[in-house]
Structure formats: structure tokens, C-alpha cells
Amino acid sequence: MYQYSENNLEQCTKCTVCTVYCPVAAVNPLYPGPKQAGPDGERLRMKSPLFYDESLAMCLNCKRCEVACPSDVRIGDIIQSARIKHSKKKPGLREFTLANTDLVGSMATLVSPVVNATLGLKPVRHIVEGVMNIDHRRIFPKYAFGTFEGWMRKQRKVQAQFTKQVAYFHGCYVNYNNPPLGKAFVKVMNALGYGVQLLDKEKCCGVALISNGFIEKAKKQAQTNINSIRKAVVEKSLPVVATSSTCTFTLRDEYEHLLGFDNRDIREGIDLATKFIYNLLCDGNHTLAFNPDAPRIRVAYHSPCHLERMGWTPYSIELLKLIPNVEFVKLDSQCCGIAGTYGFKKENYETSQAIGAPLFAAIEASECDYVATDCETCKWQIEMSTTKKVLHPIEILALAIGH
Amino acid sequence: MRYDTVIIGGGLSALMCGIEVARAGKKVALVATGHSSLHFSSCSFGLYNAKRALEAIAALGAEHPYSKIGEDNFEQLTSRATEILNIAGIATVGSAEQPHYIITPMGKWRECWLSMEGMLTSKDGVGVDFKSAAIVYPEGFLDFYTQFVVDHLQDMGVEVTTHAFALPELTVRRNNPTEMRSVSVARALDKEENIRALATIISRQVGSAEVVIMPAVLGFDAPDVRTRLERMVEREILTVPTLPPSVEGVKAERALKRAFESMGGTIFMAHTANSYAMEDGRVVSITTNKGVTLTAEDFVLASGSFIGGGLKGDGKRIDEALFGLDTVTPESGYTTRNIFEAQPFMSCGVVVDNTFKAVKNGVAIENLYACGAVLAGYNPVKEGCGAGVAMLSALKVADDIINR
Numbered sequence: 001m002y003q004y005s006e007n008n009l010e011q012c013t014k015c016t017v018c019t020v021y022c023p024v025a026a027v028n029p030l031y032p033g034p035k036q037a038g039p040d041g042e043r044l045r046m047k048s049p050l051f052y053d054e055s056l057a058m059c060l061n062c063k064r065c066e067v068a069c070p071s072d073v074r075i076g077d078i079i080q081s082a083r084i085k086h087s088k089k090k091p092g093l094r095e096f097t098l099a100n101t102d103l104v105g106s107m108a109t110l111v112s113p114v115v116n117a118t119l120g121l122k123p124v125r126h127i128v129e130g131v132m133n134i135d136h137r138r139i140f141p142k143y144a145f146g147t148f149e150g151w152m153r154k155q156r157k158v159q160a161q162f163t164k165q166v167a168y169f170h171g172c173y174v175n176y177n178n179p180p181l182g183k184a185f186v187k188v189m190n191a192l193g194y195g196v197q198l199l200d201k202e203k204c205c206g207v208a209l210i211s212n213g214f215i216e217k218a219k220k221q222a223q224t225n226i227n228s229i230r231k232a233v234v235e236k237s238l239p240v241v242a243t244s245s246t247c248t249f250t251l252r253d254e255y256e257h258l259l260g261f262d263n264r265d266i267r268e269g270i271d272l273a274t275k276f277i278y279n280l281l282c283d284g285n286h287t288l289a290f291n292p293d294a295p296r297i298r299v300a301y302h303s304p305c306h307l308e309r310m311g312w313t314p315y316s317i318e319l320l321k322l323i324p325n326v327e328f329v330k331l332d333s334q335c336c337g338i339a340g341t342y343g344f345k346k347e348n349y350e351t352s353q354a355i356g357a358p359l360f361a362a363i364e365a366s367e368c369d370y371v372a373t374d375c376e377t378c379k380w381q382i383e384m385s386t387t388k389k390v391l392h393p394i395e396i397l398a399l400a401i402g403h
Numbered sequence: 404m405r406y407d408t409v410i411i412g413g414g415l416s417a418l419m420c421g422i423e424v425a426r427a428g429k430k431v432a433l434v435a436t437g438h439s440s441l442h443f444s445s446c447s448f449g450l451y452n453a454k455r456a457l458e459a460i461a462a463l464g465a466e467h468p469y470s471k472i473g474e475d476n477f478e479q480l481t482s483r484a485t486e487i488l489n490i491a492g493i494a495t496v497g498s499a500e501q502p503h504y505i506i507t508p509m510g511k512w513r514e515c516w517l518s519m520e521g522m523l524t525s526k527d528g529v530g531v532d533f534k535s536a537a538i539v540y541p542e543g544f545l546d547f548y549t550q551f552v553v554d555h556l557q558d559m560g561v562e563v564t565t566h567a568f569a570l571p572e573l574t575v576r577r578n579n580p581t582e583m584r585s586v587s588v589a590r591a592l593d594k595e596e597n598i599r600a601l602a603t604i605i606s607r608q609v610g611s612a613e614v615v616i617m618p619a620v621l622g623f624d625a626p627d628v629r630t631r632l633e634r635m636v637e638r639e640i641l642t643v644p645t646l647p648p649s650v651e652g653v654k655a656e657r658a659l660k661r662a663f664e665s666m667g668g669t670i671f672m673a674h675t676a677n678s679y680a681m682e683d684g685r686v687v688s689i690t691t692n693k694g695v696t697l698t699a700e701d702f703v704l705a706s707g708s709f710i711g712g713g714l715k716g717d718g719k720r721i722d723e724a725l726f727g728l729d730t731v732t733p734e735s736g737y738t739t740r741n742i743f744e745a746q747p748f749m750s751c752g753v754v755v756d757n758t759f760k761a762v763k764n765g766v767a768i769e770n771l772y773a774c775g776a777v778l779a780g781y782n783p784v785k786e787g788c789g790a791g792v793a794m795l796s797a798l799k800v801a802d803d804i805i806n807r
Contacts, residue, residue: 016648017438020586029575033582040581067673070437070710268694282405311693314432314669318404330664332657333672358624 005046007074007081007257012039018065018075023335024058027354031058034065037082038075045082052086058351059083060339061211062305076309077257084215084258091213094132098341099212102204102221105143105176112143135349139384141177141376148179152198155186162195166276167232169225169242169251172204173376184398185243185273191401192277192286199228199240205250208341210258222255226263233269240266243273243394245307245374246340252310272307274374274393275315281322294325294400300368301393302359302382303333304375316374316393323400329366334359338381353385360385372396406432406669408804409689409697411676411725412705412713414439416775416793418659420703422487423801425666432697433663434671434689439656440710440776445619445644446651447505448495448794450481450516452787454528456502466731466780468792471757472799484794485517491662493655494520504528508644510551514787519651521629523616523641533639535562537609538616539601541588542567543577546646547618556616566608570597585620589650593625602635614639619651671695675712676725686771689725701804704728704753704761704773705797713777714752721751723777729754729762731779745785752779759800772800 018034019025025033032041037056044051056079065075097104108115118124119140129136148170152159159165166189174182186196203225209218229251232238242248251270255261280286301320303313313333321328337355342348363371363386371382371390379390391399408424410417413435425431451469453459457477460469472480481499488495495517497503504512504525512528525531536556540547549565556563572591576583591597605615619642622628633640644651660670674691681687688698706713706725715724716737723730731754733747753761753773760767774796776789783789 015443016581016584017442019582019584020438020442020648020653025582025587026590029572029578029582029587031582032579036579036581068438070439070712072436072675278404308672311671311674311691311695314404314671314695317669332661 095212101172249306417705420797447518448790449787537612589623
């Protein structure tokens with residue numbers, strides 16, 4: 001069918017299904033909801049930008065409206081594009097700090113013990129709230145001492161010995177906060193006969209820059225990443241694999257839909273770790289030697305919003321179900337409420353926690369040993385709000401093949 | 404990815420079939436484009452629009468899905484459908500032998516096989532067993548037409564009063580008309596403080612009315628909101644369906660999905676199957692718009708009719724969207740001028756053999772079944788049998804897959 005407008009706007013039949021699944025509208029009556037903020041409002045904004053309303057900033061960009069839509073309208077993209085196009089709000093110091101994960105991360109990892117200890121102090125968190133409007137109840141992710149990239153440089157020779165190779169898009173979180181996840185990924189890939197290498201140059205995918213209004217900087221970083229990925233995928237025929245579901249989603253979809261890049265030649269070359277590994281294990285040529293002594297663990301899986309939007313949740317689920325020592329529990333698919341940097345902001349804290357409340361209750365009731373999820377910010381939110389430790393499915397896999 | 408059975412669709416028929424096949428121990432995947440038309444369903448499930456539904460069904464022509472299911476199987480399949488709904492936690496009333504009547508949002512009685520516990524129903528479609536009722540509805544809620552219900556009840560000699568109620572949370576909602584919807588009201592009524600506030604309003608206002616009638620917005624996540632409210636106001640509370648989204652329908656879809664997943668089933672949400680591969684007359688795999696290929700022994704097409712995307716029409720012909728299966732096309736045109744008449748396009752759909760195997764170019768495909776709204780040969784609106792066909796054909800297909 002011929003499209004008259006962007007983001008499938010014309011396909012909206014006003015069926016209201018999206019309004020049922022918006023996590024923000026469910027808890028915050030001030031938000032106009034996806035139908036009004038999205039297709040209904042867009043019709044007005046096409047007439048005049050004066051119809052733009054700053055309440056659109058309440059959108060989490062979780063895309064659950066898009067997953068729910070029976071007519072494939074890109075409701076979330078309509079809302080985010082409207083923000084990019086019309087918002088008059090200038091990002092401040094708080095937005096700069098939250099969005100520049102690369103810059104802040106590379107500084108913090110140099111002095112991480114100091115940063116972690118300082119940010120753990122209640123009085124400091126109150127000062128942060130006063131100066132930056134970041135809620136004092138929010139617990140910051142810990143920074144690692146030394147980066148994942150640093151560790152990988154020392155690994156280069158070992159990894160180069162494998163004939164089959166993948167390029168790993170590790171993301172800021174693995175690099176600055178959680179190198180063990182990256183190491184777990186390398187361990188699993190090595191066990192499958194693959195060496196892991198870094199991209200020529202990796203920048204933060206830019207998801208936080210986009211949501212905080214730093215569009216020009218996001219475009220610049222996207223261009224660097226696209227160049228590096230193109231070199232890997234097109235020139236070296238290397239699959240690019242990421243452990244973070246949101247990085248994967250941003251590289252594949254948001255670059256095109258929100259930043260306007262043509263990434264069609266590399267899109268199919270960008271894969272998610274659980275999907276890539278599950279497909280290897282099913283092709284008949286790859287096996288993993290599971291450790292028979294690995295302790296039996298009950299794992300409750302939480303499906304992150306952006307993974308749902310990509311439609312790849314079943315890969316993480318099926319991969320976890322393949323692990324012999326895992327007793328699998330599926331949690332109802334719902335937003336955890338943090339949405340990247342959204343939940344850090346003082347004005348969003350209550351909404352963020354209210355959105356996550358049913359999930360937190362379900363996690364406590366699941367009697368699991370661990371929660372598994374593919375998204376780092378979901379992990380922060382769940383660890384802060386429940387008694388459970390959260391692991392990436394790849395970490396659970398790495399533990400099961402460990403000796 | 405490899406499964407025993409892949410079901411294309413995510414609505415009532417797909418979920419019913421998926422639960423039954425997964426329950427038998429098979430590895431099942433379900434592929435759903437978006438949420439299903441249960442969101443537009445009152446959640447009162449019709450078997451057939453007739454006072455003696457089973458007798459009317461026995462007299463149907465050979466091409467009607469019910470005739471292919473077979474009269475002998477009805478008792479067993481209808482009770483199994485009820486059992487599965489109950490396993491999923493959906494409490495129903497009614498039976499196939501004795502239809503009851505449910506009031507529509509337009510205020511008319513309609514024959515019904517199963518309805519959700521607590522709905523306003525009638526045993527005979529003539530009267531109700533109370534003499535006075537208070538209709539209580541949220542102020543500014545546009546998806547419930549109080550006057551239709553008032554007129555209908557008064558016609559039956561019931562004394563009716565009406566009472567709008569406001570809660571602070573709902574008053575804020577009214578700023579955004581698109582969000583002052585059934586689900587928002589139901590979510591507000593999940594909260595204990597709002598239930599208590601509503602109970603106080605009801606107790607103060609409704610006087611001696613025997614029963615309280617409300618739109619079906621009593622609770623979304625919280626259990627037993629209606630019965631808790633009943634205890635607080637010491638009176639029976641009955642619900643009437645609203646315009647979409649239907650709270651009961653959304654809850655039913657969610658409950659069925661949860662049951663399917665708890666039996667080991669996997670849902671590919673927001674995937675549209677858009678190509679397939681065949682070998683030796685069998686379907687080998689389907690591939691979705693997200694680039695995922697699913698291989699299986701058996702495939703079930705439960706993709707719905709026009710709204711679900713299973714069928715597509717261009718005014719000249721009606722096609723099945725994925726496999727290009729044979730379809731029934733009415734000779735006398737798709738529509739009739741009188742909108743209240745049976746519309747021929749509603750009876751269009753895919754051709755199946757007597758075991759619900761889908762037919763392409765005149766030949767039944769050995770491992771491709773079809774069930775639910777994608778089927779030809781019946782008019783769900785005129786015959787009031789959409790839910791019945793959806794569930795019973797799904798179970799018939801499930802049995803065939805399990806027993807092969």
C-alpha cells in the first residue's frame with residue numbers, strides 16, 4: 001500500500017489497543033497517552049507545530065505501543081520524531097551527564113573506587129538531587145576499575161588464533177560498568193570456536209543522547225559506528241554481535257527511523273548475542289559442553305521493551321531453556337519503568353517506580369535465584385527495586401559451561 | 404527456529420489451539436502481528452444465534468465449520484473449551500445445552516453460550532429476576548451508553564435510577580479524552596482506596612435498588628474487584644460491556660497467553676508471517692517480517708479475517724494473505740445494500756477439508772490446518788457464532804495434531 005506519511009501514520013484505525021499497553025498512561029494520568037501523543041496529535045502537528053506539547057517528554061520510548069499495534073503504526077517513532085522536530089526544551093547539565101555515557105564512563109573508570117564510594121553516600125545523593133535534579137533514591141550503577149576495551153587489547157593475540165571471528169559491539173555498560181559480562185561473552189564464543197574482536201572504533205550507540213535531546217552529537221556518533229560496522233560487515237564479512245538489546249535496537253532501527261541514516265546494507269549484519277548463539281547451537285555444527293556439576297538455578301526471565309520491539313525475545317527464552325541447570329520461569333512481559341536515563345530524573349522517579357511495581361512483585365513471588373534480562377538499565381532498576389541479583393542470559397550460559 | 408507446531412495468529416482460536424497442543428507436551432510457537440480482536444469483544448461467547456442452538460447447528464449445510472466439526476463432537480468440545488478457559492483463570496457461566504442472554508452495549512439481549520461471571524444476563528431473553536436497579540457509571544466516560552440500558556430495563560418493568568460517580572484520579576484522566584477509557588477506569592479501580600471511595604458513593608446514592616449495574620470496568624490487575632465491592636455495598640453488582648477496548652477481552656487474552664506460556668509455549672509478538680517454504684506438498688517453514696524462520700511438523704493458520712490480516716480484499720476478490728489458499732468468493736457480490744442484512748463478505752474465507760486442512764489449488768495440504776475467523780462458510784455477526792467457531796475449530800485441529 002502506498003504510504004502518504006512517515007511511520008505508517010495513515011494505517012492507524014483508531015482502535016485504541018495501544019492505549020491499553022502504554023506503561024506511562026497506566027500510572028500517570030497527566031500523560032496524553034500513545035494515541036493522542038502519537039497519531040492523533042501528529043495530524044494536528046502536521047497542520048501547525050503550535051500543537052506540539054511538551055508532555056510528550058513523558059514518553060519512555062519503550063515502543064510497547066508499537067508492539068501492541070495490530071496495524072503496524074510506528075507510534076513511538078511518531079512521538080520521538082515530534083520531540084526531535086519541535087521540542088524547545090534545551091538539555092541541561094543533568095541531561096549532559098546522563099547522556100554522555102562515553103565521556104563520563106571513561107573518566108569514572110579511572111577513579112572508580114572513589115566514584116562508587118562517593119555516589120553510594122546518602123548526603124552526596126541529596127546534593128546530586130539538589131544540583132542536578134537526579135532523584136536521591138536512585139542508585140547509580142557501579143563503575144569498573146579499568147575498561148573492557150583495555151582487557152580486550154591484552155586478549156588480541158589469543159582471540160586472533162580462532163579461524164572464525166565475530167566483532168563485538170560491547171556498549172558503554174560492558175566497557176565501563178560490567179566488563180565481566182563482556183568476558184562471559186568472549187568465553188562462550190571461544191567455547192563455540194569463535195574469536196572475538198573489537199570494532200575499529202566504537203562509540204556509545206547514542207540512545208541516551210537521542211532521548212536527552214543531543215541529536216547532532218547522536219548523529220556524529222552514529223556515523224562513527226556505522227563506518228566501523230560497515231567495515232566489519234561489508235569489508236571483512238564479520239557478523240557484529242551485541243549483548244545489549246537496546247544498543248542492538250538503536251543500531252538497527254533508531255539510526256534509520258529517528259536519525260535518518262540509511263543503514264540497510266549493514267542492518268542484517270548486526271545481531272543480538274542470544275540470537276546469534278541460539279542459531280549456532282541449532283545449526284547442527286556447534287555444541288557446548290555443559291558442566292554437569294553446575295548448581296541447579298531457578299531463573300525468571302524479564303523481556304526488555306526494545307527486545308520485544310525487535311521481536312527477538314523468544315531467542316533469549318529458548319537459549320535459557322537449553323541450559324540444563326536452569327529451571328526457567330517466564331515473567332509477564334511489561335516495562336520495568338527505568339527506560340534508560342528516564343528513571344534517573346527526579347520528576348520521573350515516582351512514575352518509573354509505579355510502572356515497575358507489578359514486575360517487582362512478580363519477581364519476588366517467582367522464588368527465583370536470579371532474574372535474567374538482556375538490558376543493562378532493566379538490571380539496574382530490578383536490582384535496586386527487588387532483592388534479586390540480575391544476570392544477562394550470556395552470563396548464565398557462561399556459568400553453566402564453567403569449570 | 405524449530406518447533407513441533409507453529410500457529411499463525413494470536414487471538415482466541417490461536418491461543419485455544421496453542422494451549423491444547425502445548426498441554427499435550429508439544430513444543431509450540433505462536434506468531435502474532437499485534438494484539439487480538441478479543442480487545443473488541445464483549446467476552447460473552449456465542450455458540451449460535453438461536454434459542455435451540457444445538458438443534459440449529461445440526462441442520463447447517465456441509466460447508467459450515469460446525470458441520471465439519473460434527474454434531475457428535477459438540478458436547479465434548481464445548482465442555483473442553485470451557486475447561487481451558489477455566490484453567491487459564493477465566494471464570495465463565497453458561498452451557499451449550501441451555502443458552503442464556505447477555506445485554507449488548509446497545510442495550511439489546513443476545514443469545515450467548517458463555518459469559519464472564521458477574522455480567523448482566525437473562526435466562527430467557529425476556530426478563531430479569533430483579534425489580535429495581537441502580538446504574539452507576541463514571542462521570543465523563545464516553546464508552547458506555549447508559550440510556551440504552553435504562554430503556555431496555557424499563558421495557559421489562561424494572562425500576563431504574565442512574566448515578567454518575569467521580570474519583571479524583573478519573574477527573575484528571577478526563578483532560579485527555581483518549582485516555583478516559585475503560586482500561587484506565589479499571590486500573591483506577593484496582594486501587595483499594597478507589598474501591599472504598601466508590602463503595603461509599605454507591606451506598607449513599609442507590610437507596611433501595613436491588614442490584615447495581617455498572618460498565619465492565621471493575622479491575623484490571625487486581626483480583627475480585629467486583630466481589631469485593633459487592634461485599635462493601637451488600638448488594639449484587641452486575642456489569643454491562645463497554646465499547647472497546649474491552650476490559651474483559653484484554654484480561655481474557657492476557658490470561659490465555661499466560662496459560663500458554665506456562666505450558667511451555669513461545670509467543671512471537673509483533674511478528675507477521677510473510678513467506679513460507681514447501682516441500683513435497685508439505686509446509687516446511689514460515690518466515691516473518693522480522694527475518695525469523697520457524698520450522699515445524701504442523702502449521703495452523705489462525706490468522707483471523709480482515710481485521711487480523713488473515714484475509715485481504717480489494718473489492719474484486721478476497722485472498723488469504725500468506726499461503727494464497729483457495730478462498731470462497733460469493734457469486735452475488737460482497738455486500739448487500741441493507742446494512743442489517745447478512746453481508747456476504749463476512750462468510751468469505753479459506754476452504755478446508757473435513758479435517759480442517761487448508762486447500763490450495765484444489766488440494767488439501769497435509770500439515771497445514773486452518774481454524775477460527777479465517778475459515779469460510781459462516782457469518783459470525785449474523786449467526787453469533789464467531790467465538791464458538793474460533794474455539795471449537797481450534798480444538799478439533801489440536802486433536803488432529805495430537806492424535807496423528
